[in-house]
Amino acid sequence: MFGFLRQSLALSTANLRSLPRRAWISLSMVLSVTLVVLVLLGFLAMANGFRKTLSSTGADNVALVLSRGAFSEALSRIETQQAHLVEEAPGLVRTDDGTPLISRELVVPVDAVALDSNKNETLSLRGIDQTGLTLRPRVQISDGRMMTPGTAEIVVGARLASRYRNLAVGDTITFGRSQWTVVGHFTAGGSVFESELLADAGLVQAQFNRPNQIQSLRVQLSDAARFEQFRAYVEDELDMGLAAQTEKAFYAAQASDISRIILFLGWPLAIVMAFGAAVGAMTTMYSSVSDRMIEIATVRALGFSRSAAFVATLVEALVLTLIGCAIGVALAWIGLDGWSASTKGGANAQLAFQLALSWPQAVSAVVLALAIGAVGGGLPALRATRVPLRAAMTGRA
Amino acid sequence: MTPVSYDIELTNVCKSYPLGKSRIPIFDDLTMSIPDGDFLAIMGPSGSGKSTILNLIGGIDTVDKGHVSIGGTMLDKMSTRALTRWRSEVIGFVFQFYNLMPMLSAAQNVELPLLLTDLSASERRERVHTILDIVGLSDRHDHLPSLLSGGQQQRVGIARAIASDPRILLCDEPTGDLDRKSADEILDLLQLLNTKLGKTIIMVTHDESSTRVAKRTVFLDKGRFVSEEIAQCA
Numbered sequence: 001m002f003g004f005l006r007q008s009l010a011l012s013t014a015n016l017r018s019l020p021r022r023a024w025i026s027l028s029m030v031l032s033v034t035l036v037v038l039v040l041l042g043f044l045a046m047a048n049g050f051r052k053t054l055s056s057t058g059a060d061n062v063a064l065v066l067s068r069g070a071f072s073e074a075l076s077r078i079e080t081q082q083a084h085l086v087e088e089a090p091g092l093v094r095t096d097d098g099t100p101l102i103s104r105e106l107v108v109p110v111d112a113v114a115l116d117s118n119k120n121e122t123l124s125l126r127g128i129d130q131t132g133l134t135l136r137p138r139v140q141i142s143d144g145r146m147m148t149p150g151t152a153e154i155v156v157g158a159r160l161a162s163r164y165r166n167l168a169v170g171d172t173i174t175f176g177r178s179q180w181t182v183v184g185h186f187t188a189g190g191s192v193f194e195s196e197l198l199a200d201a202g203l204v205q206a207q208f209n210r211p212n213q214i215q216s217l218r219v220q221l222s223d224a225a226r227f228e229q230f231r232a233y234v235e236d237e238l239d240m241g242l243a244a245q246t247e248k249a250f251y252a253a254q255a256s257d258i259s260r261i262i263l264f265l266g267w268p269l270a271i272v273m274a275f276g277a278a279v280g281a282m283t284t285m286y287s288s289v290s291d292r293m294i295e296i297a298t299v300r301a302l303g304f305s306r307s308a309a310f311v312a313t314l315v316e317a318l319v320l321t322l323i324g325c326a327i328g329v330a331l332a333w334i335g336l337d338g339w340s341a342s343t344k345g346g347a348n349a350q351l352a353f354q355l356a357l358s359w360p361q362a363v364s365a366v367v368l369a370l371a372i373g374a375v376g377g378g379l380p381a382l383r384a385t386r387v388p389l390r391a392a393m394t395g396r397a
Numbered sequence: 398m399t400p401v402s403y404d405i406e407l408t409n410v411c412k413s414y415p416l417g418k419s420r421i422p423i424f425d426d427l428t429m430s431i432p433d434g435d436f437l438a439i440m441g442p443s444g445s446g447k448s449t450i451l452n453l454i455g456g457i458d459t460v461d462k463g464h465v466s467i468g469g470t471m472l473d474k475m476s477t478r479a480l481t482r483w484r485s486e487v488i489g490f491v492f493q494f495y496n497l498m499p500m501l502s503a504a505q506n507v508e509l510p511l512l513l514t515d516l517s518a519s520e521r522r523e524r525v526h527t528i529l530d531i532v533g534l535s536d537r538h539d540h541l542p543s544l545l546s547g548g549q550q551q552r553v554g555i556a557r558a559i560a561s562d563p564r565i566l567l568c569d570e571p572t573g574d575l576d577r578k579s580a581d582e583i584l585d586l587l588q589l590l591n592t593k594l595g596k597t598i599i600m601v602t603h604d605e606s607s608t609r610v611a612k613r614t615v616f617l618d619k620g621r622f623v624s625e626e627i628a629q630c631a
Binding site for chain 2: 003006007010014017018021294295298299300301302303304305306389390392393394
């Protein structure tokens with residue numbers, strides 16, 4: 001056993017030291033693996049970043065009421081009468097005068113000019129009641145001030161503020177036929193709310209000609225444990241075509257759906273590319289075996305085992321792919337982690353998020369790289385075991 | 398304990414190589430004996446089968462028919478694994494183009510066959526030192542092959558061949574790539590290994606003057622021995 005390890009180690013060392021002789025083709029193998037790893041990590045970081053953004057949004061003790069069957073606020077319609085009935089539900093936090101903490105909200109798609117592309121993009125302008133801010137305790141004004149209810153003022157999420165024209169504090173911006181003044185920027189703990197513009201719900205209804213239109217109700221529960229009671233009341237007792245879920249569950253479901261779509265695209269693409277890289281690796285390693293044929297035949301003639309020749313070739317393939325992987329992971333971490341991106345969220349509005357890499361994703365990349373190395377190196381390693389020993393007699397080392 | 402004699406016997410050996418759908422015959426019923434301790438030079442034109450004899454004796458090629466026996470061990474009956482192990486213990490190879498690992502130092506090249514033994518690292522180091530001393534390269538331990546002359550590289554090749562103390566050295570044109578002076582030094586070294594250390598040496602060569610160090614020289618043509626010369630002072 002030790003003899004085999006000693007042989008394998010000696011041959012592997014000799015192989016790796018001979019890499020400069022095959023520098024360019026080895027480099028091409030390293031770079032192809034780097035590319036595969038970068039693409040894979042790009043998708044994984046996107047899915048992870050998106051999931052992080054959405055999963056950091058919402059609370060267990062805030063319920064979101066939509067019309068039944070609507071999976072996004074844009075598709076939901078709630079009548080004023082229905083909203084009044086929800087106010088009577090059990091388990092709600094109420095003020096001293098018995099008023100429940102409920103925010104009637106609607107989201108209107110508005111256009112703004114992106115600074116980088118100079119093109120119109122759709123953003124979400126969310127109309128909220130005054131209680132809407134109470135229900136979003138993570139919303140903090142980072143610049144300027146909070147909007148004044150009943151006025152055409154907006155506050156802008158931090159992720160949008162620097163990316164669109166006329167969203168600086170003090171700017172006025174026209175949405176449709178209405179003019180709005182930007183009075184502040186806010187952060188919300190990295191949550192999805194940072195991709196929205198907030199305004200007074202009544203003003204949004206009036207300015208966009210949507211009188212009394214409500215898309216969602218945000219409700220503060222006295223305790224997360226009361227949600228089931230609240231849901232039973234809204235869905236079963238009232239039975240008016242409404243559905244309730246916790247705010248956290250709502251965003252988690254959205255995160256899951258879109259992450260799945262990203263991964264559904266990302267993994268197959270990475271695997272197809274990995275297949276190409278494995279074929280490239282195989283070519284490189286066949287070339288390596290060919291280049292080392294005399295050396296392999298010589299050590300085999302000296303008495304080195306076939307398995308040592310196999311291991312040494314496989315080790316070379318795995319080392320090259322791991323170098324490619326390490327470069328890919330490093331580049332991804334430097335270039336992609338924390339990189340801002342955006343995608344279409346609800347109502348086709350821009351939803352900004354940051355790409356986020358994690359160690360488990362790096363491990364996935366390493367596993368993929370090892371698979372490329374194993375597939376790309378396996379057959380050439382077999383060939384190394386079958387190098388005719390007569391080659392030692394005929395060739396020039 | 399009686400020392401084992403490593404007499405070499407090739408009996409009724411047939412060997413051919415495939416060429417497309419046909420086969421090119423090399424030997425047809427070749428029989429020869431090489432006694433332990435012999436220094437045999439084999440001469441003959443290209444394609445006469447000189448190197449094939451080395452390959453068959455070294456166990457890196459197999460006979461189609463017949464037997465190769467060394468010290469009573471029938472090579473054609475051994476498994477690949479057993480043959481590989483046997484070769485590492487009994488045979489040393491000296492190649493025309495040295496076949497050194499270009500990325501390993503002289504000492505590391507010589508150490509290669511010792512990795513197949515049970516020697517410890519310090520024992521291996523000591524053995525390498527001694528052998529490089531024997532071949533006159535004690536001051537070239539850490540030199541890469543590319544920094545050595547052809548003659549020096551062949552000395553490293555010979556040092557590697559004798560590192561694990563094999564009984565038989567198979568030399569394929571060991572001076573074929575060297576100038577006259579270096580070739581003479583290598584031949585003298587081989588003669589020393591034969592006379593002082595008792596190694597059996599079988600040397601294939603095109604160079605008639607190289608045969609001066611051999612005890613016997615046989616001439617091979619089309620797979621048959623056509624003549625034999627025995628050195629007078631052998």
